[in-house]
Amino acid sequence: MTDTIIAQSTPNGESALALVRINGPLCAKIAEDALALPHPTPRKCYLRDFRSTTSNEILDQVTAVFFAKGKSFTGDETLEITCHGNSLIVERILQDLLARGCRIANPGEFSRRAFMSGNIDLTQAESIAEIISARSDAELKIANSNLRGSLSNTFISLQDSILEVQALLEASLDFPEEEIEEESRKSIIERIDSIVCRMKHFIENSHKKKHLSHALKVLLIGPPNAGKSTLFNTMLGHQRALVSEAPGTTRDYLSQEIQLGDYRIELIDCAGIRTSENKTESLGVTNSIALIEEAVLVLFVIDGTLPYPTDFHEIVCPKLEEVNTIVVENKKDLPKHDDEFSYPEHSELLSICAHEPDDVVTLCKSIETHFAETFPFDPSQDVIVNARHSNLLSKAACSLMSVTNLLNSNEGIEIVLHELNHCRSHIDEIIGTKTNEDVLDLLFNKFCIGK
Numbered sequence: 386m387t388d389t390i391i392a393q394s395t396p397n398g399e400s401a402l403a404l405v406r407i408n409g410p411l412c413a414k415i416a417e418d419a420l421a422l423p424h425p426t427p428r429k430c431y432l433r434d435f436r437s438t439t440s441n442e443i444l445d446q447v448t449a450v451f452f453a454k455g456k457s458f459t460g461d462e463t464l465e466i467t468c469h470g471n472s473l474i475v476e477r478i479l480q481d482l483l484a485r486g487c488r489i490a491n492p493g494e495f496s497r498r499a500f501m502s503g504n505i506d507l508t509q510a511e512s513i514a515e516i517i518s519a520r521s522d523a524e525l526k527i528a529n530s531n532l533r534g535s536l537s538n539t540f541i542s543l544q545d546s547i548l549e550v551q552a553l554l555e556a557s558l559d560f561p562e563e564e565i566e567e568e569s570r571k572s573i574i575e576r577i578d579s580i581v582c583r584m585k586h587f588i589e590n591s592h593k594k595k596h597l598s599h600a601l602k603v604l605l606i607g608p609p610n611a612g613k614s615t616l617f618n619t620m621l622g623h624q625r626a627l628v629s630e631a632p633g634t635t636r637d638y639l640s641q642e643i644q645l646g647d648y649r650i651e652l653i654d655c656a657g658i659r660t661s662e663n664k665t666e667s668l669g670v671t672n673s674i675a676l677i678e679e680a681v682l683v684l685f686v687i688d689g690t691l692p693y694p695t696d697f698h699e700i701v702c703p704k705l706e707e708v709n710t711i712v713v714e715n716k717k718d719l720p721k722h723d724d725e726f727s728y729p730e731h732s733e734l735l736s737i738c739a740h741e742p743d744d745v746v747t748l749c750k751s752i753e754t755h756f757a758e759t760f761p762f763d764p765s766q767d768v769i770v771n772a773r774h775s776n777l778l779s780k781a782a783c784s785l786m787s788v789t790n791l792l793n794s795n796e797g798i799e800i801v802l803h804e805l806n807h808c809r810s811h812i813d814e815i816i817g818t819k820t821n822e823d824v825l826d827l828l829f830n831k832f833c834i835g836k
Contacts (some may be wrong), residue, residue, distance in 0.1 A: 492833060508536040512531035
């Protein structure tokens with residue numbers, strides 16, 4: 386890569402400061418000509434005037450930090466200039482750098498250069514984009530962990546396990562006239578089964594990444610006048626939903642995103658579930674029931690002062706069997722109805738008053754605990770892969786299962802090893818040891834310019 390690329394790495398618009406990144410062989414010359422820094426000490430911050438190449442005019446007073454080749458994020462010479470955050474100043478500096486022979490960087494080109502130089506692997510490059518786009522603490526913690534190499538180490542461990550199997554099989558090639566002993570064959574197949582189980586576990590966990598990339602849907606559902614809208618407003622901290630004693634006030638669902646601990650959730654207030662002759666209300670009920678399938682968690686809000694509505698139970702409870710549910714028994718400040726009834730199985734039960742902030746705090750902590758158990762982000766406990774990783778892991782697992790079938794069929798070791806190499810190539814694609822230019826273009830083009 387012989388050209389020098391430039392980009393503004395801070396958002397456009399008025400701000401106190403703006404950062405311009407320069408990467409490539411012209412960095413040292415730009416430091417000397419534009420900033421009067423003929424031999425800058427790497428990683429030292431200098432206060433300098435940035436002078437125009439055409440008029441010698443001072444464009445701005447800036448700070449500059451030089452990074453030597455092999456000692457920067459990209460592996461190339463890098464110069465980072467911090468100027469005042471006026472878009473006019475930034476534009477003038479960028480135009481001046483273009484006149485000095487630089488070009489504007491493509492999206493993700495700095496990170497791509499870091500990957501190509503071997504400073505980061507592909508999973509770490511992806512984590513950089515995820516850090517930038519993260520909208521919850523949970524996403525941020527996962528991305529930071531991956532940037533430090535937790536995901537890379539997981540895939541390298543898989544590769545090592547596959548290589549151990551390959552070494553055992555290659556050893557048998559020294560004695561081609563002998564078949565693999567039955568005990569050795571069983572041991573190898575057990576190793577392969579263990580690797581496949583690990584891969585399947587990661588594949589199953591990939592849905593968690595999908596959920597965390599969006600707001601987690603938390604559904605407030607229950608019969609009319611159970612206090613769903615009151616609870617919705619209290620959790621938001623302001624009046625968002627209309628509250629009325631008349632049943633059926635909420636005809637369509639309302640939703641709003643909020644931050645809850647480490648998680649970003651979409652709180653959804655649904656229409657009260659009941660049998661109604663009103664077509665508009667019935668449509669709202671239908672829409673609310675349909676949302677259950679999209680929900681990560683259902684808050685099943687019941688009025689604790691009233692008998693359990695049987696029509697509601699028949700309509701909703703079958704839908705809740707596959708969804709995590711917290712039964713919220715509302716209106717605990719009033720006398721509780723003494724009829725016995727059965728709530729959905731495997732659900733947590735909380736008694737609250739939706740008007741009481743302390744009760745709602747308790748409910749919110751329960752929701753956080755649920756998410757912490759469902760979406761762990763401690764790399765020592767679990768690994769969460771994205772859709773690209775999951776797809777390649779599925780292909781790798783299929784190849785390993787083919788290896789098992791070949792071994793059981795007493796196929797030649799050369800054929801088995803060929804399939805094993807095929808499996809390893811999919812893991813190589815995840816880490817980036819094996820590269821595909823089209824895949825790299827697709828991945829890095831999703832990055833912002835300047836990263």
